[in-house]
Amino acid sequence: MQPNKNLKQQGLSDIEHLKVHGRTTGSLSPLTLFWTGSAVEFNARGSELWIEFEVDYEVYEPWIGIVINGAAVSRQMLVAGRYWVCVFRGMNPDAVKNVRIVKELQAMSGDPGCTLQIHAVKFDGEFLPVEDKPYKLEFIGDSITSGEGTVGAKAEEDWIPMWFSALDNYTAMTADALNAEYRVISQSGWGVLTGWDNNPNCNLPDHYEQVCGLLAGPKNEALGAFQANDFDAWQPDAVIINLGTNDGGAFQSPEWRDAVTGETRKQRLLEDGTYHEEDLKSFEQAVSGFLAKLRTYNKQAHLVWAYGMLGIPMLPAIYRGVDAYVRETGDKRVSVFQLPNMTEETVGSRSHPGVEAHHKAAKELSGYLQEILRQV
Amino acid sequence: MQPNKNLKQQGLSDIEHLKVHGRTTGSLSPLTLFWTGSAVEFNARGSELWIEFEVDYEVYEPWIGIVINGAAVSRQMLVAGRYWVCVFRGMNPDAVKNVRIVKELQAMSGDPGCTLQIHAVKFDGEFLPVEDKPYKLEFIGDSITSGEGTVGAKAEEDWIPMWFSALDNYTAMTADALNAEYRVISQSGWGVLTGWDNNPNCNLPDHYEQVCGLLAGPKNEALGAFQANDFDAWQPDAVIINLGTNDGGAFQSPEWRDAVTGETRKQRLLEDGTYHEEDLKSFEQAVSGFLAKLRTYNKQAHLVWAYGMLGIPMLPAIYRGVDAYVRETGDKRVSVFQLPNMTEETVGSRSHPGVEAHHKAAKELSGYLQEILRQV
Amino acid sequence: MQPNKNLKQQGLSDIEHLKVHGRTTGSLSPLTLFWTGSAVEFNARGSELWIEFEVDYEVYEPWIGIVINGAAVSRQMLVAGRYWVCVFRGMNPDAVKNVRIVKELQAMSGDPGCTLQIHAVKFDGEFLPVEDKPYKLEFIGDSITSGEGTVGAKAEEDWIPMWFSALDNYTAMTADALNAEYRVISQSGWGVLTGWDNNPNCNLPDHYEQVCGLLAGPKNEALGAFQANDFDAWQPDAVIINLGTNDGGAFQSPEWRDAVTGETRKQRLLEDGTYHEEDLKSFEQAVSGFLAKLRTYNKQAHLVWAYGMLGIPMLPAIYRGVDAYVRETGDKRVSVFQLPNMTEETVGSRSHPGVEAHHKAAKELSGYLQEILRQV
Amino acid sequence: MQPNKNLKQQGLSDIEHLKVHGRTTGSLSPLTLFWTGSAVEFNARGSELWIEFEVDYEVYEPWIGIVINGAAVSRQMLVAGRYWVCVFRGMNPDAVKNVRIVKELQAMSGDPGCTLQIHAVKFDGEFLPVEDKPYKLEFIGDSITSGEGTVGAKAEEDWIPMWFSALDNYTAMTADALNAEYRVISQSGWGVLTGWDNNPNCNLPDHYEQVCGLLAGPKNEALGAFQANDFDAWQPDAVIINLGTNDGGAFQSPEWRDAVTGETRKQRLLEDGTYHEEDLKSFEQAVSGFLAKLRTYNKQAHLVWAYGMLGIPMLPAIYRGVDAYVRETGDKRVSVFQLPNMTEETVGSRSHPGVEAHHKAAKELSGYLQEILRQV
Incomplete structure (x- = not known):
């Protein structure tokens, strides 16, 4: 595998255009997703995108879903640790993709150790503004x-x-x-x-x-x-x-x-x-x-x-x-x-x-x- | 996160009961999945199961789907590398789960570097025979x-x-x-x-x-x-x-x-x-x-x-x-x-x-x- | 057309087995159907069945539906007059048919002249009891x-x-x-x-x-x-x-x-x-x-x-x-x-x-x- | 019932605008409908329309369906005889209704006596041209x-x-x-x-x-x-x-x-x-x-x-x-x-x-x- 040399890492707080869904504290370094359905959304023009998660729990592990241009394409368990997950790769670098990374699991009142955080992205393109919905x-x-x-x-x-x-x-x-x-x-x-x-x-x-x-x-x-x-x-x-x-x-x-x-x-x-x-x-x-x-x-x-x-x-x-x-x-x-x-x-x-x-x-x-x- | 201390690692070839779907060479150390829909299937009585993949490609990365008791529960991209993926955890250790790990991507004639292999499992239970279908x-x-x-x-x-x-x-x-x-x-x-x-x-x-x-x-x-x-x-x-x-x-x-x-x-x-x-x-x-x-x-x-x-x-x-x-x-x-x-x-x-x-x-x-x- | 010589006319009140649906006065000579969904039901063993209607109105004509063995087979307007309508003919004389003649039109408070009555049947077989539903x-x-x-x-x-x-x-x-x-x-x-x-x-x-x-x-x-x-x-x-x-x-x-x-x-x-x-x-x-x-x-x-x-x-x-x-x-x-x-x-x-x-x-x-x- | 005094009887051949569906001999006095799906179609501006049928058979009686503005509204058996059937009444006299009277029964090779003919209409309005479909x-x-x-x-x-x-x-x-x-x-x-x-x-x-x-x-x-x-x-x-x-x-x-x-x-x-x-x-x-x-x-x-x-x-x-x-x-x-x-x-x-x-x-x-x- 030849790594994509054009990938650039950015902290979430350094990204000009993104949208956070769900109640948060406002912090982006990192972003903590508490509730089910909470998400981070991008309009990404580029070919390859990775997200850095940090995950922990005592009992119940979080899951995420990935939605691209409105279609669910992936759903996966996130095990404990700090690591990168690839959202897409090999796509047309000139096309804008609407991407949502969605927490699939509810806030877990029964597991005080269960956390899902997003630190950063690696991307080879630029992020465009995400418009508000009506x-x-x-x-x-x-x-x-x-x-x-x-x-x-x-x-x-x-x-x-x-x-x-x-x-x-x-x-x-x-x-x-x-x-x-x-x-x-x-x-x-x-x-x-x-x-x-x-x-x-x-x-x-x-x-x-x-x-x-x-x-x-x-x-x-x-x-x-x-x-x-x-x-x-x-x-x-x-x-x-x-x-x-x-x-x-x-x-x-x-x-x-x-x-x-x-x-x-x-x-x-x-x-x-x-x-x-x-x-x-x-x-x-x-x-x-x-x-x-x-x-x-x-x-x-x-x-x-x-x-x-x-x-x-x-x-x-x-x-x-x-x-x-x-x-x-x-x-x-x-x-x-x-x-x-x-x-x-x-x-x-x-x-x-x-x-x-x-x-x-x-x-x-x-x-x-x-x-x-x-x-x- | 407290790791599950009961997990035992086994090479695929050491597992008595498993079923491979799709054409293969017969080798299990490791098992190479070539075709779309090819899979490894277990009847697993235990609470937590991991699979060790080895993945590579020049262009096109493989994806897998996970099917538990006949229901698709996960679908994810597999990036290059050799690593463990958790299939399930926290389940009733006494119940038998039918599990299929399925290759979602076709054999890639255009990418001679694209491979998906399974080396081993980590599991805290026992595998039971998988019956043939009619x-x-x-x-x-x-x-x-x-x-x-x-x-x-x-x-x-x-x-x-x-x-x-x-x-x-x-x-x-x-x-x-x-x-x-x-x-x-x-x-x-x-x-x-x-x-x-x-x-x-x-x-x-x-x-x-x-x-x-x-x-x-x-x-x-x-x-x-x-x-x-x-x-x-x-x-x-x-x-x-x-x-x-x-x-x-x-x-x-x-x-x-x-x-x-x-x-x-x-x-x-x-x-x-x-x-x-x-x-x-x-x-x-x-x-x-x-x-x-x-x-x-x-x-x-x-x-x-x-x-x-x-x-x-x-x-x-x-x-x-x-x-x-x-x-x-x-x-x-x-x-x-x-x-x-x-x-x-x-x-x-x-x-x-x-x-x-x-x-x-x-x-x-x-x-x-x-x-x-x-x-x- | 050769008329069916086995048809025998009977007043509704002379039929031993029939079931009336919907509120009525109890009279069967003739039977007046007032409400929508009101009906007369037979279990009829014979090949040919006719019903004698008497219909009138100032403005709004009644309609009926015919249901045989639970399937709607006909729906028609009933114009003013007293006349016979054929419900079925040419059927296996030995098979029992469940037949319902259903008023399709509501009671018409706005038309004091609107009436739908049933006087008699012509039939070449026998009527069997209609069981109650649970x-x-x-x-x-x-x-x-x-x-x-x-x-x-x-x-x-x-x-x-x-x-x-x-x-x-x-x-x-x-x-x-x-x-x-x-x-x-x-x-x-x-x-x-x-x-x-x-x-x-x-x-x-x-x-x-x-x-x-x-x-x-x-x-x-x-x-x-x-x-x-x-x-x-x-x-x-x-x-x-x-x-x-x-x-x-x-x-x-x-x-x-x-x-x-x-x-x-x-x-x-x-x-x-x-x-x-x-x-x-x-x-x-x-x-x-x-x-x-x-x-x-x-x-x-x-x-x-x-x-x-x-x-x-x-x-x-x-x-x-x-x-x-x-x-x-x-x-x-x-x-x-x-x-x-x-x-x-x-x-x-x-x-x-x-x-x-x-x-x-x-x-x-x-x-x-x-x-x-x-x-x- | 007060009869509609505005109804005028016309032979089918005297109607300027109508459309016949299905193979016929071309005769309209009367019109014989041979095949299933054969029909006569009108665009009728008026409040009340009747059709005069003549029907006969040795064994198998014909049925018709009535379609108004594209919706099936009635389906009935036609018994032997020559008589009038009311297609609609009480409708807005100024609105044009598209009406099709459709033979529901196939030509009956096994019953040389089975015929369905239409002689005339009674109507209180005028017939407009029926456009061809593409x-x-x-x-x-x-x-x-x-x-x-x-x-x-x-x-x-x-x-x-x-x-x-x-x-x-x-x-x-x-x-x-x-x-x-x-x-x-x-x-x-x-x-x-x-x-x-x-x-x-x-x-x-x-x-x-x-x-x-x-x-x-x-x-x-x-x-x-x-x-x-x-x-x-x-x-x-x-x-x-x-x-x-x-x-x-x-x-x-x-x-x-x-x-x-x-x-x-x-x-x-x-x-x-x-x-x-x-x-x-x-x-x-x-x-x-x-x-x-x-x-x-x-x-x-x-x-x-x-x-x-x-x-x-x-x-x-x-x-x-x-x-x-x-x-x-x-x-x-x-x-x-x-x-x-x-x-x-x-x-x-x-x-x-x-x-x-x-x-x-x-x-x-x-x-x-x-x-x-x-x-x-």
């Missing part, structure tokens, strides 16, 4: 929004990064259909009030203000994950909240007990199998409260609670929670949208919605958002 | 069969490995639908008589007897590419020949001239745009001749000439060539099958059939083969 | 449920019976998917509180107790349309209410004025385009009230408010109305289900959902009902 | 082309008119996709050489020159069925011949014996299940001969032998027959096209291709014809 979308969700189950055989049961995808995902598909850029804030097993296991700490709202507040540990702190997010820098046209599935699951799960304090928590079922009124009320208040918080940080965005890919048991309560918020505030830019349910034909791995279920959800959701965005 | 298929073809254009945006024009795929390919899909193992012998731009550019050396029949005879150079010779193929070791139930597209193109292309000898060659068009009778006859004889050769090496296989994904101009001549062979030999196990044409909706990159065109072809072809294989 | 469904709705727009070119604008269908309809498709028998109570332009034009008389709840109370005139009175419906005779497992689309339209339509009393009515829009709180409240009370009435007459049925094929502006209010009813009564067998929205590809004639939109709605709705009916 | 297609075929099996449940086995359709048919769909007018010459069970039962009289070529020569009896003679067809009046751009399926069946069927002369006929199978060379040759000569005859009458048309919806056993012989014709004549405007095979999912009634199989065939065939017609 719309901005923010998705907030759980395992469905993290794309858990969109990769792998139906029989798979291990909870590992391999089965997650940001690209085979209704978030990416919806953004694509609407020609929008997007961000994702998501965590498997979490809810708006509690996690699937009644753990009250596993709620997205508590961490919304931080760059990536659901992470833990000194390493993430040093990376800036707990800094205040700069909301002014990126105001979405719509925020899609796909939460409630784990809150519903909590009613069916055993009591949660804090290993340290012994504190317990349980969303209760009545004997006839229906939800305890009081606990349902707590959920509704969590819905209302999260909307209020979202409005604080997103002044203009339409807030769409989108739910239903794994059944709709919480939908009446979601409606009540949204309704209560609207009545209190007079906010007219809020709505609820029911997503199509997964079927036997569209199930993926780990009993989660498969890629066809995501396609269907994206089709319905993008049709709905189209109407709203026209009015923005 | 059928064996061999596909022989050109760029269509090499999956050129099944990856990438429609606008792509560079001739690079990135746009090739063995998995997003009618060959893999057909084998899958029939629960068959399969091999592929294919080369972009080649034909049964000449290449698209009238080059008479670019024909598949001349190299059929060798392991991978269309390669060139001392390196490939040393790797055994020019050895006689061991046909006894693997007798297919059906051989599918998807050739003729480039032979048809030759009529529309300029004369070929040998740079060294000055010898020229041209499949001629008449003034009214139809094919010169004599040259068409040569094509038909090449068809007949190839069938005769295929029968020599594949005593029982049904021979199916399957053609049509990029138009059917050569189909009458193919029928005549097949007919002539049948009349001369009395061989009843030969037929022609027209594949569905690519449409505007199913075109992929580089004006080649896209993944939807391959799905459609596989659906029709597997339906047809099903009938034949029932009678085998 | 489930019973009742659909209540507006033009969508009447199948307006499922027949005809997109450009059609006339409001005529030709564009209506009971068979190309989500009601029939849903019942089919669930192997259920079904009834339809529907009227184009009507709502749960008012019609699309604010007419407060155009609401379905006021007429629910009668056999077909939305009709008018002495002729319909004589036919028994205003009699009390015999609810004990047919108790559904689920009632699907697809109302709200015209109630939503009323907010956008001019004030309604009673030509006689001068009384006016208007669901008001605020200046910012949102709904007047008071009027929305009236709608919600109409929703609650209708559920209460439905429960009075359907003791065991699951009540599903299914809405969304032409947008979801009233969905929050529907949820509030349902919620209020549930809170007041403790009734647990009530839910709301959002139907998929019509898209540009699925629009039919008269800007109404086309047959593809109905297929999609039926797929989602039947998946949802399946879960509920399993628990019945 | 292309003309002629289809020649057997039961597949007659649409046998596109209506009715899979289990149906009776051979009756109800299961035939001209509209749910690849012929109509292909013409529609290409914006072409079309004619159909077809007969269930017939071939290019013999019928499925080896009957040598059941071949289409022998009757090609006549208006509808495969009919029998003095009644059809009086109607002009045996007159010479006026080929000059309608020259197609392409003739699609879908024959061979019954010729293939003949090899599998018992010997045919003429009840009168005792003459026998049999396409022979060899002991190994392959076709007797001599008989296959006869078939090939029939193919060549039919092409020669078609060319005599259709000077410019592209001749496309399209075959494969029920398997492809005769395809090699068809290719040889076509090839022989081309070699003898030098005719370049001839080709063979393989249609997609019926699958388990696309089977209709009577084990024939269902409507989905016809859709698929039309999609492939129209794509192929598009290329050819562009060059016309």
Whole structure:
């Protein structure tokens, strides 16, 4: 192999034209990608491009997808270490390639050592400006929004990064259909009030203000994950909240007990199998409260609670929670949208919605958002 | 990252149970994968598996796909060097995973330096036997069969490995639908008589007897590419020949001239745009001749000439060539099958059939083969 | 033509085995079919079957569909008069045919002269018992449920019976998917509180107790349309209410004025385009009230408010109305289900959902009902 | 019912603007529709239209379909007698409706009494000119082309008119996709050489020159069925011949014996299940001969032998027959096209291709014809 002698190394912060997707601290030396769907994007005129990653983890390794001119061309595991990955080579040096390097794995609250960073590129051409897209979308969700189950055989049961995808995902598909850029804030097993296991700490709202507040540990702190997010820098046209599935699951799960304090928590079922009124009320208040918080940080965005890919048991309560918020505030830019349910034909791995279920959800959701965005 | 201390390194030749797909020399130390779709397959009971590759090329880098329990989970470029790639980690150590590491790129006749080898594995479990599938298929073809254009945006024009795929390919899909193992012998731009550019050396029949005879150079010779193929070791139930597209193109292309000898060659068009009778006859004889050769090496296989994904101009001549062979030999196990044409909706990159065109072809072809294989 | 001499005429009331679908007075001499989807069903062992219709109207002629062994084979206009229509002939006399003669047109509140009656049959065989299906469904709705727009070119604008269908309809498709028998109570332009034009008389709840109370005139009175419906005779497992689309339209339509009393009515829009709180409240009370009435007459049925094929502006209010009813009564067998929205590809004639939109709605709705009916 | 007093009766021959589809004698008083897919077409500006039919048969009754503005709105059996059928009523009198009344049933060689005639119309408006479409297609075929099996449940086995359709048919769909007018010459069970039962009289070529020569009896003679067809009046751009399926069946069927002369006929199978060379040759000569005859009458048309919806056993012989014709004549405007095979999912009634199989065939065939017609 003859190495390409025209490759020039540049730190990310030295590149004039690039675009970062997803919440970050703003640092480019290096760039830390926290959330699934976060990415770095280039318009690259040249023949060969490499990216220098630095990766670590205790348990769960990150994966990336590579998208060239809108088409996914590669998806790979990133093992621990600092090394170069070739994005493309041998291409026409005069043609401009739009390139996105996308994090396929969600932020991992359960692995404080899991990090994915980009230091530099090697390239034999020049980078051109990346234009803004007409719309901005923010998705907030759980395992469905993290794309858990969109990769792998139906029989798979291990909870590992391999089965997650940001690209085979209704978030990416919806953004694509609407020609929008997007961000994702998501965590498997979490809810708006509690996690699937009644753990009250596993709620997205508590961490919304931080760059990536659901992470833990000194390493993430040093990376800036707990800094205040700069909301002014990126105001979405719509925020899609796909939460409630784990809150519903909590009613069916055993009591949660804090290993340290012994504190317990349980969303209760009545004997006839229906939800305890009081606990349902707590959920509704969590819905209302999260909307209020979202409005604080997103002044203009339409807030769409989108739910239903794994059944709709919480939908009446979601409606009540949204309704209560609207009545209190007079906010007219809020709505609820029911997503199509997964079927036997569209199930993926780990009993989660498969890629066809995501396609269907994206089709319905993008049709709905189209109407709203026209009015923005 | 804490390394997995249970990983044990083994040379491929030391592994009791594994299965190699595609023509090889038989050597496992290392294993050289020549053809697209060639692969190594394991039934692996353990939590973490790595593969040691050795890769080189002058121009065109190989790519691999990873298939776990029948689902494609990764696809990546392999740059030059000798290194380890992690196939999976963190999985349930007690569950058996069926794993296939598949070469995504065709044998590269134009790059004598292009090699992909597998030396060893690191694994923390045990390998179990890989059962044989009920059928064996061999596909022989050109760029269509090499999956050129099944990856990438429609606008792509560079001739690079990135746009090739063995998995997003009618060959893999057909084998899958029939629960068959399969091999592929294919080369972009080649034909049964000449290449698209009238080059008479670019024909598949001349190299059929060798392991991978269309390669060139001392390196490939040393790797055994020019050895006689061991046909006894693997007798297919059906051989599918998807050739003729480039032979048809030759009529529309300029004369070929040998740079060294000055010898020229041209499949001629008449003034009214139809094919010169004599040259068409040569094509038909090449068809007949190839069938005769295929029968020599594949005593029982049904021979199916399957053609049509990029138009059917050569189909009458193919029928005549097949007919002539049948009349001369009395061989009843030969037929022609027209594949569905690519449409505007199913075109992929580089004006080649896209993944939807391959799905459609596989659906029709597997339906047809099903009938034949029932009678085998 | 040689007439079939084996045909024997029988009044409908003389036939031992037949099944009537849809609300009727119970009379079979003749049988009056009021609602769309109402039908007479036979298991007929014989070669030739004729039906004697009596039809009249001032403006709108009825249409019928003929279904044999589950497949729609004919659809035709029935002009005024009393005459025989051949259902089948020349069939194997020994085979049993399941035959349904289905009214394709809704009850026509705007045409007091529109009637469709069946007097008798001519048949050369014997009728066998028609078995009950495992489930019973009742659909209540507006033009969508009447199948307006499922027949005809997109450009059609006339409001005529030709564009209506009971068979190309989500009601029939849903019942089919669930192997259920079904009834339809529907009227184009009507709502749960008012019609699309604010007419407060155009609401379905006021007429629910009668056999077909939305009709008018002495002729319909004589036919028994205003009699009390015999609810004990047919108790559904689920009632699907697809109302709200015209109630939503009323907010956008001019004030309604009673030509006689001068009384006016208007669901008001605020200046910012949102709904007047008071009027929305009236709608919600109409929703609650209708559920209460439905429960009075359907003791065991699951009540599903299914809405969304032409947008979801009233969905929050529907949820509030349902919620209020549930809170007041403790009734647990009530839910709301959002139907998929019509898209540009699925629009039919008269800007109404086309047959593809109905297929999609039926797929989602039947998946949802399946879960509920399993628990019945 | 108040009759429409504005209706005016006109004999068909008195109408200035109308278009007749399908081969006829030219007579309009009355118009006899012989073939499936034959039709009368109007551009009618008015509110109400009736058609006067005269129908008779000994065994098999005709059916019609009604198409308004390109959408099928009605399909009904026509019983024996002379009577009026209402096509539409209550429509906007100022809008122009394109109306086609289409014969759904093939010409019935087995029922010399089967006739369908149109005498007159009653209309309250005026007829406008019907424009020619850019292309003309002629289809020649057997039961597949007659649409046998596109209506009715899979289990149906009776051979009756109800299961035939001209509209749910690849012929109509292909013409529609290409914006072409079309004619159909077809007969269930017939071939290019013999019928499925080896009957040598059941071949289409022998009757090609006549208006509808495969009919029998003095009644059809009086109607002009045996007159010479006026080929000059309608020259197609392409003739699609879908024959061979019954010729293939003949090899599998018992010997045919003429009840009168005792003459026998049999396409022979060899002991190994392959076709007797001599008989296959006869078939090939029939193919060549039919092409020669078609060319005599259709000077410019592209001749496309399209075959494969029920398997492809005769395809090699068809290719040889076509090839022989081309070699003898030098005719370049001839080709063979393989249609997609019926699958388990696309089977209709009577084990024939269902409507989905016809859709698929039309999609492939129209794509192929598009290329050819562009060059016309």
